[in-house]
Amino acid sequence: xxxxxxxxxxxxxxxxxxxxxxxxxxxxxxxxxxxxxxxxxxxxxxxxxxxxxxxxxxxxxxxxxxxxxxxxxxxxxxxxxxxxxxxxxxxxxxxxxxxxxxxxxxxxxxxxxxxxx
Amino acid sequence: xxxxxxxxxxxxxxxxxxxxxxxxxxxxxxxxxxxxxxxxxxxxxxxxxxxxxxxxxxxxxxxxxxxxxxxxxxxxxxxxxxxxxxxxxxxxxxxxxxxxxxxxxxxxxxx
Numbered sequence: 001x002x003x004x005x006x007x008x009x010x011x012x013x014x015x016x017x018x019x020x021x022x023x024x025x026x027x028x029x030x031x032x033x034x035x036x037x038x039x040x041x042x043x044x045x046x047x048x049x050x051x052x053x054x055x056x057x058x059x060x061x062x063x064x065x066x067x068x069x070x071x072x073x074x075x076x077x078x079x080x081x082x083x084x085x086x087x088x089x090x091x092x093x094x095x096x097x098x099x100x101x102x103x104x105x106x107x108x109x110x111x112x113x114x115x116x117x
Numbered sequence: 118x119x120x121x122x123x124x125x126x127x128x129x130x131x132x133x134x135x136x137x138x139x140x141x142x143x144x145x146x147x148x149x150x151x152x153x154x155x156x157x158x159x160x161x162x163x164x165x166x167x168x169x170x171x172x173x174x175x176x177x178x179x180x181x182x183x184x185x186x187x188x189x190x191x192x193x194x195x196x197x198x199x200x201x202x203x204x205x206x207x208x209x210x211x212x213x214x215x216x217x218x219x220x221x222x223x224x225x226x227x228x
Contacts, residue, residue: 109160
């Protein structure tokens with residue numbers, strides 16, 4: 001299968017700092033990437049859809065100024081959690097869409113566990 | 118109505134048995150269907166994709182799609198303890214459209 005790399009895998013930071021998470025599609029180009037958040041024992045929650053070369057589309061209730069998304073190339077999308085607070089602590093997962101002729105499949109990164117102290 | 122519905126479980130089966138996971142979707146225009154496996158604390162991993170009616174087999178896994186009834190299922194034969202995980206069903210209406218995920222079914226395979 002296709003490979004999506006997400007970095008870092010774990011972040012511990014102080015309240016008020018900003019954290020950047022990178023998501024890379026290593027062996028295919030992805031015009032669309034997705035950012036999810038997941039709380040323990042809960043389902044995936046889509047935060048935003050990241051489109052290469054254009055603004056991200058945020059889901060209802062997700063603050064775009066809080067969660068900055070940049071998709072500057074066909075293989076890289078970044079999520080920056082600005083002025084992080086303890087309530088932002090969560091498991092953040094990115095995914096990249098691989099399009100036909102390779103199917104229309106979403107591949108996930110390994111996730112980033114963010115802990116804000 | 119949710120786009121994708123799954124029984125949250127937990128579903129328990131003995132080792133060596135067949136585990137059957139089911140998923141229904143609401144929009145008939147859906148084109149692509151996926152099963153992901155997610156271990157606790159890890160991100161989802163693609164197991165199967167299926168696009169047309171019928172069965173698709175890959176090793177111990179068989180995905181079944183019935184578009185008329187709007188359901189997709191996953192069968193796991195010869196279940197192993199390592200299959201214990203949450204299984205997510207996902208549906209897509211085509212390139213350029215969002216993926217919709219079910220809430221997942223927790224499977225435990227008892228040795």
